[in-house]
Amino acid sequence: MPMYEYVVIQSDGSDGERFEVMQSMQAAPLSVHPETGKPVRKVISRTGPAKVIGGTRETKPDLSNSRLEQLGFTKYKKASGGGRKYEKVAGDGPDLIKGS
Numbered sequence: 545m546p547m548y549e550y551v552v553i554q555s556d557g558s559d560g561e562r563f564e565v566m567q568s569m570q571a572a573p574l575s576v577h578p579e580t581g582k583p584v585r586k587v588i589s590r591t592g593p594a595k596v597i598g599g600t601r602e603t604k605p606d607l608s609n610s611r612l613e614q615l616g617f618t619k620y621k622k623a624s625g626g627g628r629k630y631e632k633v634a635g636d637g638p639d640l641i642k643g644s
Contacts, residue, residue: 550574550584561606562587609634 550573552592553559560582565574572585612619618635628643 545569548573548625549587551575551587553583553585557595561611 545568547564547566549562549564551562554560563577565578567574572583577580577584609619613634616635618637619633620630620641621633623629623631623640630641630643631642632639
């Protein structure tokens with residue numbers, strides 16, 4: 545069976561995660577991600593695989609804030625105004641961390 549490449553359609557209409565699915569040539573194209581249920585569209589494949597559903601191969605890790613939060617991570621960035629303050633941008637935890 546051939547491998548088909550899809551891309552998740554983000555809520556703002558931009559492209560999200562790319563993944564591959566092995567499907568019969570007679571199978572209808574997917575309209576939603578098989579694991580998350582998010583809307584997807586079929587794309588013309590590029591060289592090399594993206595992510596294989598049920599596997600672990602990815603060409604580039606998705607380190608977006610929403611993906612990190614989905615995986616249970618918390619992300620902070622240095623707060624504006626100088627000093628050693630960090631504000632939360634994704635995940636659980638305090639909204640602000642003050643360094644020593």
